[in-house]
Amino acid sequence: MQSLQPGTVEELAGLVEQAYEQSVPMYPLGGQTALHYGLPAKTDGWGISTEKLNRVIDFPVKDLTLTVETGITIQALADMLANEGLMLPLDVPQQSQATLGGVIATNCNGPRRFGYGTVRDYVIGIQAVNGKGQLFHGGGRVVKNVAGYDFCKLLTGSMGTLGIISQATVKLKPVPEEAVTVAVSLDDGATVENCIAMLMESPTVPVAVELLYGARWSEYAGDPNRRYTLAVQLAGTESEITWGQQRLADDLKACGAPGAFALSSEAHVALWQQIQEFPAAEHELTIQVKTVSSGAVPVIEKCTETDPQCTIQSDIGNGVVTVGFEEMPETGISGLVVSQLGPLATVYHGHVETLRCPAPEDLTLGTMWGQLSGPQWLHNRVKEQFDPRGLLNPGRFVYQ
Amino acid sequence: MHGSADLESTLPVALIHELQQIIGVDGVLTAHSDRMVYECDGFTIEKSCPDVVVFPTTTDQIAAVIQACNRFETPFLPRGAGTSLAGGTLPIGGGVMLVLTRMTNIEEINLRDRYAVVQPGVVNIRLTQALAGTGYHYAPDPSSQGACTIGGNVATNSGGPHTLKYGVTVNHVLGVEAVSSEGEVFRLGGPNADPAGLDLAGVMVGSEGTLAVVTRVWVRLTRNPEGVRTMLGVFDSVDDATNAISAIIGAGIIPAALEMVDHDIMVALEEAFQFGFPLDAEAILIIEVDGIEAGLDAQRDQIIDICEEAGAREVQQAENEQHRQQLWKARKQAFGAIGRLASSLVTQDGVVPRTQIPQMYQKIMEIGEKYDIRIVNVFHAGDGNIHPVMLFDERDPSQIERVLAAGGEILQACLDAGGSVTGEHGIGVEKIQFMKQMFSENDLDVMASLRSAFNPNNRLSPDKMLPTAGACGVERHAPSKMVAQ
Amino acid sequence: MSEYIPQSDAMTPEPSSHSLPITSFNPGEKIDYEYFLDCVHCGLCTQACPTYVMTGNENDSPRGRIYLMRAVTDGRVDLNKNVRRHLELCLDCRSCETACPSGVQYGRLIEPFRLEMEKEIDTASKTSDWFHKYILFGLFPYPKRLRKALGLARIAQTLKLDTLMMATGLWKLLPSRLGRMATLLPRLRKADGKLEHVMPAIGKRRARVALFTGCVQSEVFAQTNYATAHVLQQNGCDVIIPEGQGCCGAIHYHTGSEEPAVEMAAANLAAFARDDIDAIIINVAGCGSMLKDYAHLWHDDETAQARNAFAAKVKDVHEFLDELGFIAPKAPLDVKVTYHDACHLAHAQKVTQQPRNIIRQIPGVELVDLPESDMCCGAAGTYNLTETEMADQLSQRKLGNIRETGASIVLTANSGCLMQIDRERRVQDESVRVMHPMDLIYCAYTHKSPYDYC
Structure with a gap:
């Protein structure tokens, strides 16, 4: 596949227009960290990379906003923000390669979404080139704006199928003074549910609530004999954290989970790093179930029942469960996703996606994306309007 | 209710009879005198009367009405409480208006998974009232929250003072059920925040009723903060106040709310609410921080320091919850209270990058001087959302001309500063001509194509929001007294 | 499809003026137009309006009614039967005035407008209307006539005929408004004592007040007047009951009969024209707001001074006691109560916290919040006799809210509300008691159980 690297948005628009005229399929490329995400490409075409579109357009630090071209890597962006005491609190795997454009297109979210929200809450302005080569923008550079249709929402999670995102304006947050992890080991689903229900209402307002299962997490577990580790991240000022830690320990105990402890600062950093990378990690099969929060425990129990050797990382406050299987379950993907987890997810208003599998060519719309x-x-x-010739990422997303 | 009395409508009788069959005679208004109150919303400069008004009570009725409208090639549009401020509910070219104020059920409240399901006619405050005692609330709190509907909030992506920290309506809508412009019922998203496929529910929010008619909304519920500190910063000059705003945001503090009210508005508020505002001050800031009790005093002290450094005469604290509620009541009803200052007023809803508030304030006052129009100001300062209010006498045509010119210049100044012409009121018909200044031809073309995907025949709320060919046959004559939030 | 004729121009005036001739009658022409201009059309009042909450029709909201009245005044629409209907459906509860940030004086629009509307209806037809002639104007304002009529009712109640009538639905066979009145009548209770011309303060004297006893109140709620006097005495007040006082005139004024209202006001001005009183106390919200309105309802200069002096002294009993400093009873009651804001107390007089302050001070009384406490119960003067459908809907909603609180007693300070809510709870066979706050406080002072009391 030919890979093209336009140096300006005008060049990008020109390339797309050319592809449109010649009806050449296009595959937008960022850091290429999520190429396995989605149905595999079946036709040849041009890879269009945003690698050279990585300029900072406007960084009015005191307005807490940033406008950049989307080829910038998350690492470069984070470093620049950290210098000013700011952050874009999205937990993205493989940050040194992953780009902002890719993060927006794949709606990539991590554990801190519980306290800080998701990509759609941060993108306030967007520029893209649609399938006809039209350069367009929506939103703006100010934090409050209701003029015109919200292209920021439309393009977030659109998998590059409506337009190649070339520039974005994001809201920023100040970095909290401190962050700490309170962890506790748990044995049964009922106690987990008690604790999660408590954490949903906790005045300590955690920024992340994770439930972990599997040997991979054993070094963070207080008691390795217990099945689950619950890790709660608090962030704020020193006095808030000191109070919050104590309060959490007390509340967890009252929920039947005694023995909560704070991780050392090294363990804290290492744990969240591992959690962040988990969805991108190599497994034979990785699936992600997205339900309402109360659906997470039933889904997790179902998975551990299917394969006690699996590894689970769950943004459990948000009902997102990521499961890595080292061996393909006997039922195969469709048995697992369509017959077992799919109906369960539906009960909890959710769906199942396949993040990684050994034979992507066998994936179907149903096993890849779940119930639309x-x-x-x-x-x-919508697709026809933005990409009438169906050239952007053809066959990879949900259209039929 | 009494619509069958006389069929003073230009619509085909067969359509009206069909509507009466769908909704029942009691739910169809045909008499001109009954329809007339629906000719405008909170924006009264332009008026257009619907040919018939219906009050559906179910999604199926809405679908049936829309199907009938399509068969008769008649335009139609939804309306909630009619508190909108940009003419978004104006039925251009007449047609059928679907008034959703009889769909007022809160269908489900699920605290464990933090969502509620409401019908579109549920009044914003009623949801928070229904949540009293649960520890949760519905975060978007537009100033009209005591009267506006959640369906209307979805249409306009409403803000409110506390959306500075908590986000606007779109950040709190998880899903919608809607009826398409062709009469098909569909659902986008639901209780779960992660939709499979495109975020089309997100696109529906703020689409001003031009994409589909929302018939049910899944909203996020927000945990009440453990503690709150509310302060009133008193300043002897507006410049000092605006500099303080800039300094607070610049210091990386995001308060729950940060509002500015200038002297003249304070006088009107005092007359309306007898709050005890310092009438000799030039501006006040209402600053609220909330969150973990253990950290609030430190945040409060930091804000007090910043205000004092910026020249605040004093920073008062709300003594108790009642005092706090009174203060917010006064702030939220500011625009109504301005009605006491002049016989007519018109408000702008521009946005600038928030640290540019001081320069923007100067610019507004210069423009006021240039056109000899008295301008008073109330800002959602933390967001950079400005509401300059121009006072005038509608009986003087030259004043009207000057007000329109000054308003245009203020919005242009917002755009020049990298901002927007509307932060929360929407485009509607009021600001349709500014769309070309804010967006390129391509942008508008792509917006029109998005609308075509949802609303291919353009029968749903035609000629709104986008300045496309044939848009807005309505001439603007004069601003009359109008309000804003 | 060809039937559909699109409008050529949205701004073209609608054809109403062609289909119906504009009459010369314009009830808005005497209204100061500035009152209309005060409305900025923001719509914040709409949810405060009980009729709008029930119908969802903007024509039945304050903003809509102002729009209609202004359109009639401007000659944009005719005062047709639809417009009349929307204006008649207004409860005049003034809830919208409390909600309005712009300070629109809605009462000063709707009241004179409706007054003119009523006047325009052939006066002959009204005098021939038995309900207006014999009941509203012939019976209500005259305590003695009322007493005789109530004597019959009391006999019926003793024989439980009223319960029978309610249970069997027999009341529906009576002429509708008479039937409605019959069911509105609460259980009549003899007063524990007689009101004397002067009732001395108990304990140290703190004030000297005159009590306004009203017309319906003095007969149907004789005990409440007695209780009020007693509570005032317990609070160190000499209580004077001036002779020559009578009906406040509110019913007449609000149903379009201005002249008798003026006469009644004159009688009251004369009866209370004395220098030896600190306040004129009223325990009925509806009468209280009328008495306070004496100051500005009429514009003759001759009586202006007397009217102003009178109005300045009028105090709702809760307002007065709270200001004076309430001396709470010592003996505790053990009850959970809730409080319903009478419209004419909360919205017309802005008295909301004082009754609550006082109730909270009664030992052993738990006061719980009533949802939508300031939403009209449907009584609204004589509204419940003339607009029964809407009144029923509102009282059902009110009772539902009361039920939700779990209180065993609902307190409210207006005779209309007392009767309306009590009727509803009897219709629905609910056990909750309906009382005036003064009755509850009286029970505490006199060691009576409130459940035996009413």
Whole structure:
């Protein structure tokens, strides 16, 4: 596949227009860390990379906003923000390669979404080139703005199928003074559910609530004989954290989970690093179930029942469960996803996605993306308007 | 209710009879005198009367009405409480208006998973009232929250003072059920925040009723903060106050709310609410921080220091919850209270990068001087959302001209500063001509194509929001007294 | 499809003026137009309006009614039967005035407008209307006539005929408004004592007040007047009951009969024209707001001074006691109560916290919040006799809210609300008691159980 690297947005628009005229399929490329995400490409075409589109357009530090071209890597962006005591609190795997454009297109979120929200809450302005080569923008550079349709929402998670995102304006947050992890080991699903229900309402307002299962996490478990580790991240000022830690320990105990402890600062950093990278880690099969929060425990129990050797990382406050299997379950992907987890996810208003599998060519719309949460006809119509020739990432997303 | 009395409508009788069959005679208004109150919303400069008004109570009724409208090639649009401020509910070219104020059920409250399901006619405050005692609330709190509907909030992506920290409506909408412009019922998203497929529910929010008619909304519920500190910063000059705003945000503090009220508005508020505002001051800031009790005093002290450094005469604290509620009541009803200052007023809703508030304030006052128009100001300062209010006498045509010119210049100044012409009121018909200044031809073309995907025949709320060909046959004559939040 | 004729121009005036001739009658022409201009059309009042909450129709909201009245005044629409209907459906509860940030004086629009509307209806037809002639105007304002009529009712109640009538639905066979009145009548209770012309303070004297005893109140709620006097005495007040006082005139004024209202006001001005009193105390919200309104309802200069002096002295009993410093009873009651804001106390007089302050001071009384406490119960003067459908909907909603609180007693300080809510709870066979706060406080002072009391 030919890979093209436009140096300016005008060049990008020109390339896309050219591809449109010649009806050449296009595959937008960022840091290429999520190429396995989505149905595999079946037709040849141009890879269009945003690698050279990485300029900082506007960084009014005191407005807590940043406008950049989307080829910038998350690491470069984070370093620049850290110098000013700011952050974009999205937990992205492989940060040194992953780009902002890719993060927006794949709607990549991590554990701190519990306290800080998701990509759609941060993107306030966006520029992209649609399938006809039209350069367009939506939103703006100010934090409050209701002029015109919200292209920021439309393009977040659109998998590069409506336009190649070339520039974005994001809101920023100040880095909290301190962060700490309170962890506790748990044995049964009922106690986990008690603790999560408590944490949802906790006045300590955690920024992340994770439930972990599997040997991979053993070094962070207080008691390795117990099945689960619950890790709660608090962030804020010293006095808030001191109070919060104590309060959490007390509340967890009252929920039947005694023995909560704070991780050392080294362990804290290492744990969240591992959690962040987990969805991108190599497994034979990685699936992600996204339900409402109360659906997480049933999903987790179902998975551990299917394969006690699996590894689980769950943003449990948000009902996101990522499961890595070292061996393909006997039922195969469709048995697991369609027959077992799919119906369970549906009960809890969710769906199942396949993040990584040994034979992507066998994936179907159903096993890759799960049940669509909107009508197929409307998805198709939107696609037709933005990419009438169906050239952007053809066959990879949900359209039929 | 009494619509069958006389069919003073230009619509085909067969359509009206069909509507009466769908909704029942009691839910169809045909008499002109009954429809007339629906000719405008909170924006009264332009008026257009619907040909018939219906009050559906179910999604199926809405679908049936829309299907009938399509068969008769008649335009239609939804309306909630009609508190919108940019004419978003104006039925251009008449047609059928679906008033959703009889769909007022809160269908489900799920605290464990932090969501509620409401019908579009539920009044914003009623949801928070229904949550009293649970420890949760519905965060978007537009100033009109006591009257506006959640369906309307979805249409306009409403803000509110506390959206500075908590986010606007779109950050709190998880999903919608809607009826398409062709009469098909569909659902986007739901209780779960991670949709499979495109975030089309996110696109529906703020689309001003031009994409589909929302019939049910899944909203996020927000945990009440453990503690709150509310302060009133008193300043002897507006410049000092605006500099303080800039300094607070610049210091990386994001308060729950940060509002500015200038002297003249304070006088009107005092008359309306007898709060005890310092009437000799030039500006006040209402600053609220909330969160973990253990950290609040430190945040409060930091803010007090910043205000004092910026020249605040004093920083008062709300003594108790009642005092705090009174203060917010006064702030939220500021625009209504301005009605006491002049016979007519018009408000702008521009946004600038928030640290540019001091320069923008100067610019507004210069423009006021240039056109000899008295301008008073109330800002959602933390967001950079400005609401300059121009006072005038509508009986004087030259004043009207000057007000329109001054308003245009202020919005242009917002755009020049990298901002927006509307932070929360929407485009509607009021600001349709500014769309070309804010967006390129390509941008507008792509927006029109998005609308075509949802609303291909353009029968749903035509000629709104986008300045496309044939848009807005309505001439603007004069601003009359109007309000904003 | 060809039937559909699109409008050529949205701004073209609608054809109403062609289909119906504009009459010369314009009830808005005497209204100061500035009152209309005060409305900035923000719509913040709409949810405060009980009729709008029930119908969802903007025509039944304050903003809509102002729009209609202004359109009639401007000649944009005719005062047709639809417009009339929307204006008649207004409860005049003034809840919208409390909600309005712009200070629109809605009462000063709707009241004179409706007054003119009523006047325009052939006066002959009104005098021939038995309900207005014999009941509203012939019976209510005259305590003695009322007493005789109530004597019959009391006999019926002793024989439990009223319960029978309610249970069997027999009341529905009576002429509708008479039937409605019959069911509105609460259980009549003889007063524990007689009101004397002067009732001396108990303990140290702190004030000297005159009590306004009203018309319906003095007969249907004789005990409440007695209780009020007693509570005032317990609070160190000499209580004077001036002779020659009578009906406040509110019913007449609000139903379009201005002249008798003026006469009644004159009688009251004369009866209370004395220098030896600190305040004129009223325990009925509706009468209280009318008495306070004496100051500005009429514009003749001759009586202005007397009217102003009178109005300045009028105090709702809760307002007065709270200001004076309430001396709470010592003996505790053991009850959970809730409080319903009478419209004419909360919205017309802005008295909301004082009754609550006082109730909270009664030992052993737990006061719980009533959802939508300041939403009209549907009584609204004589509204519950004329607009029964809407009144029923509102009282059902009110009772539902009361039920939710789990209180065993609901307190409210207006005779109309007392009757309306009590009727509803009897219709629905609910055990909750309905009382005036003064009755509850009286029970505490006199060691009576409130459950035996009412």
